[in-house]
Amino acid sequence: MTPRITLAVAGRVLIQLRRDHRTLALLLVLPCLLITLLWWMFEDTPVFDQVGPALLAMFPFIVMFLVTSVTTLRERSSGTLERLLAMPMGKLDFLVGYGLAFGVVAAVQSALAVTLSVGLLGLDVRGPVWLLLVVAVLDAVLGTALGLFVSAFAQTEFQAVQFMPALVIPQILLCGLFVPRDRLPDVLGTVSDVLPLSYAVDAMQTLTTSTSTGDVWRDLAVVAAFALGGLALGAATLRRRTP
Amino acid sequence: MVNNSVKVRDLHVVRGRHTVLEHLDITIGGGVTGLLGPSGCGKSTLMRCLVGVQRIAGGTVTVFGEEAGSRGLRDRVGYVTQAASVYDDLTLAENLRFFARVLGVDRAEVDRVVAAVDLDDHRDQVVGRMSGGQRSRASLAVALLGTPDLLVLDEPTVGLDPVLRKDLWALFHRLADAGTAVFVSSHVMDEADRCDRLLLMREGRIIADGSPAEITEKAGADDVESAFLAIVEGAAI
Numbered sequence: 094m095t096p097r098i099t100l101a102v103a104g105r106v107l108i109q110l111r112r113d114h115r116t117l118a119l120l121l122v123l124p125c126l127l128i129t130l131l132w133w134m135f136e137d138t139p140v141f142d143q144v145g146p147a148l149l150a151m152f153p154f155i156v157m158f159l160v161t162s163v164t165t166l167r168e169r170s171s172g173t174l175e176r177l178l179a180m181p182m183g184k185l186d187f188l189v190g191y192g193l194a195f196g197v198v199a200a201v202q203s204a205l206a207v208t209l210s211v212g213l214l215g216l217d218v219r220g221p222v223w224l225l226l227v228v229a230v231l232d233a234v235l236g237t238a239l240g241l242f243v244s245a246f247a248q249t250e251f252q253a254v255q256f257m258p259a260l261v262i263p264q265i266l267l268c269g270l271f272v273p274r275d276r277l278p279d280v281l282g283t284v285s286d287v288l289p290l291s292y293a294v295d296a297m298q299t300l301t302t303s304t305s306t307g308d309v310w311r312d313l314a315v316v317a318a319f320a321l322g323g324l325a326l327g328a329a330t331l332r333r334r335t336p
Numbered sequence: 337m338v339n340n341s342v343k344v345r346d347l348h349v350v351r352g353r354h355t356v357l358e359h360l361d362i363t364i365g366g367g368v369t370g371l372l373g374p375s376g377c378g379k380s381t382l383m384r385c386l387v388g389v390q391r392i393a394g395g396t397v398t399v400f401g402e403e404a405g406s407r408g409l410r411d412r413v414g415y416v417t418q419a420a421s422v423y424d425d426l427t428l429a430e431n432l433r434f435f436a437r438v439l440g441v442d443r444a445e446v447d448r449v450v451a452a453v454d455l456d457d458h459r460d461q462v463v464g465r466m467s468g469g470q471r472s473r474a475s476l477a478v479a480l481l482g483t484p485d486l487l488v489l490d491e492p493t494v495g496l497d498p499v500l501r502k503d504l505w506a507l508f509h510r511l512a513d514a515g516t517a518v519f520v521s522s523h524v525m526d527e528a529d530r531c532d533r534l535l536l537m538r539e540g541r542i543i544a545d546g547s548p549a550e551i552t553e554k555a556g557a558d559d560v561e562s563a564f565l566a567i568v569e570g571a572a573i
Contacts, residue, residue, distance in 0.1 A: 101437035109425050112462070172421030176478070179387045180438050181410040333405060334391040336351055 094185040102182075102190025103197075106164070110198065120160070120198060124152040124206045132214045145216045146297035147270040149206055149225060153199040153233035154290060155261055161195060161240030162253040169244065174331075184331045188324050192237050199233025200226065220300035224309060228300070231316050232293045238323025245330030264290035269298070289319035340365050341486050341517040342386055342404075347395035349381055356381045358540045359395070364519055368505075368512045370531030371521040372560070378540040379521040380418055383490045386519065387415045399486060411439050414479030418490045420471040421478075424464030428455060428474050431463060432481065441482035449477040452507060454500075469496045476504075480511075487511065489520045493527065505530045528560035536564055543567050 110117055128148055135141045168174040177187065207225050210216040218225065243260065247253035267277065267285040274285050274295075285291045296312035299305075342364040349357040356378045371379050384390035385397050388405010397404040399413060422431045432446040450459055453473040458466060463474050476492055489508075493501045505527070508518045512532070520531070528534055529548050536544040536551065544551045544567055548560055555563035555570075 097440065098438050101434055104437075105423070105426070105430075105434040108430055109423060112425050171424075172417040172419050173423060175389055175417060176415060176421040177438065179389055179405070179410060179413070179415050180435070181407070181440070182438050334389055336391050 094183045094189065095181075098182050098186040099190045099193070102187055103193040106191060106194035107197065109164075110194070116160070120156060121202055121205060124148075124156070124202060125209050127152075128206055128210055129214065132210075141214065142217050142301070144270060145210055145214075146225075146301045147268065147294045149203065149210065149229060150232055150293040150297040151265060151268075151270075151290065152206060153203055153229045154236040154293065155257070155265075156202070157195045157199060157233040157236030158240040158261055159254065159257055161191060161237045162244045162247065162256060163250050165191065165241050165244040166247055166250055166253045175335075178331070178333045184328045185324075187331065188238075188241060188327050191241060192234050192320075192324065195237045196230050196234050200230050202233075203229030216301065218301050219304045220306055220309065224306060225297065225300055228293060228296045228309070228313060228316070231313060231320065232290075235289055235293070235316055235320040235323060238320045238327055241327035242323055242330060245327075261290075264288045267291065268294040270294065289316055292316050292319075341400060342519070343396075343398045344382075344385070345396045345398075347382075347385060347397060348393045349378075349385065349390060350393045351381070356540050357385070360540075360542060362535065362542060362545075364517060365533075366512065366515070366517050367532035368508050368518045368520060368530070369533045369535065370528060371519065371535045371537060372525060372528055372564075373521075373523065373537030375523050377537045379523075379537055380490050382537075383415075383488050383519070383521060386486075386488050387413055411441075411482060412485045414481070414484035414487045416472075416475050416479045416487075416489045416492055418494075420463075420475035422463050422471065422474050425462065427460045427462050428466075428477070429459045431474065432477060435478045436481050439482050445481050449480040452480055453477045454503065469500060472496070473500075473504075483514075484516060486517045487519065489518070491521050491523065493520075493522065494524070501527075525559075525561040525564065534560065536560075536567065538564075538568060543571065 132141045203226050207222060211218055211222060239260065243256040244253055247256065267281060267288055268290045274282060274291060277285055292312040292315040296309045299308050340363050344360050344362040347357055347360040373379055381390055385392060386399065386404055399409050402409050429446060432449060436443060436445055450456055453476055455470060455473055458470060463471055466474065472492060479487060493504055508520060512518045531548065534546065534548055534551055535542050552560060552563045555566040557563040557566050
């Protein structure tokens with residue numbers, strides 16, 4: 094890995110995003126609108142305080158998963174990836190470059206969503222707000238890592254988008270948003286224990302309900318481990334020599 | 337001029353159940369070497385082998401004495417794929433600055449290669465809005481960054497205006513004169529005469545190897561296209 098090349102990849106991805114105003118608007122504004130919608134639906138009830146944290150964990154994950162799987166698929170099919178791999182670029186330069194760029198976008202996205210939720214919509218956060226951001230960014234990196242991985246198994250952008258319901262929706266259903274994780278049937282509880290989003294949502298929920306951060310760091314470590322695993326799997330799918 | 341930049345020995349490539357290259361032996365030296373043959377004859381696969389992105393079933397490909405695709409070669413070999421591999425949503429200058437950083441070459445290179453492919457007026461245009469010919473020249477510009485010792489160009493002149501094609505061939509010869517080994521593929525036989533040396537390819541085999549004059553003379557034909565036909569028919573008898 095060469096820092097110069099990693100940063101070149103990250104910088105290029107950010108320039109591409111900056112040029113694509115519509116995607117950028119969707120990335121930054123849509124989560125805020127959806128959170129506002131939810132707050133409005135549950136006006137005068139405690140529901141927003143219960144599901145708000147889970148949403149803050151879910152958005153960066155889902156959005157980055159989608160954006161990354163489509164953009165890297167495009168790199169694979171347009172020949173730019175082949176060209177880069179014929180140049181002195183390491184696989185990790187490519188993966189970490191993408192991770193960095195989308196991590197930055199996720200930080201901005203989450204900063205907006207958190208500011209809105211805590212500042213305007215009155216979401217109760219007992220723990221440190223900056224830690225909410227850390228969880229969100231790590232979550233985005235996780236989404237990026239998994240997106241990179243699945244892009245290897247899709248031949249078209251159509252297929253890439255279909256991986257969303259396959260890999261992401263089960264995680265949303267089992268992350269504790271609908272049924273608290275400890276009240277899931279045993280088998281599903283175990284499944285939920287091995288899904289990364291569960292830990293991200295746990296971390297967000299702990300942060301909003303308590304001031305102690307010990308559990309949050311443990312959950313974060315689990316999410317980070319999944320993200321690293323995803324990047325390793327992603328690296329395994331980037332082959333210099335293809336059939 | 338570097339002699340024998342590329343050595344291909346007993347190269348065998350299978351894709352799926354299909355044998356694409358059959359026990360090829362080729363040596364490529366300096367100058368402009370053309371690889372001519374119909375679509376689907378294995379030209380792109382051979383080029384992919386030279387840059388080390390093709391999985392091979394047997395044989396060896398060495399470039400400047402090292403195994404094709406090895407680390408030490410990656411900034412010495414410029415490669416242009418058949419489709420323009422540039423980022424459509426970036427401007428030409430942004431594309432080039434990015435690839436220049438990946439290669440670790442000076443930013444001044446960007447201006448030099450833009451001029452070399454005659455796209456000065458389109459520097460700040462988004463590549464996706466360029467014409468097909470401009471896009472393929474943009475892709476070529478990337479391969480020229482850092483003045484590689486070997487240029488592998490997969491059909492760089494397809495679909496271009498004749499005037500532009502002439503200019504590009506002149507550019508290839510200037511590069512070759514300056515010491516870069518240039519390996520160009522084409523399925524258009526009338527480009528044959530522009531090469532110093534020709535490899536004619538059909539169904540994964542090299543059927544003729546020599547200068548355009550040698551090949552036509554040996555086959556007793558007037559031009560390379562007739563020579564190609566004569567060789568194929570001769571082999572069939």
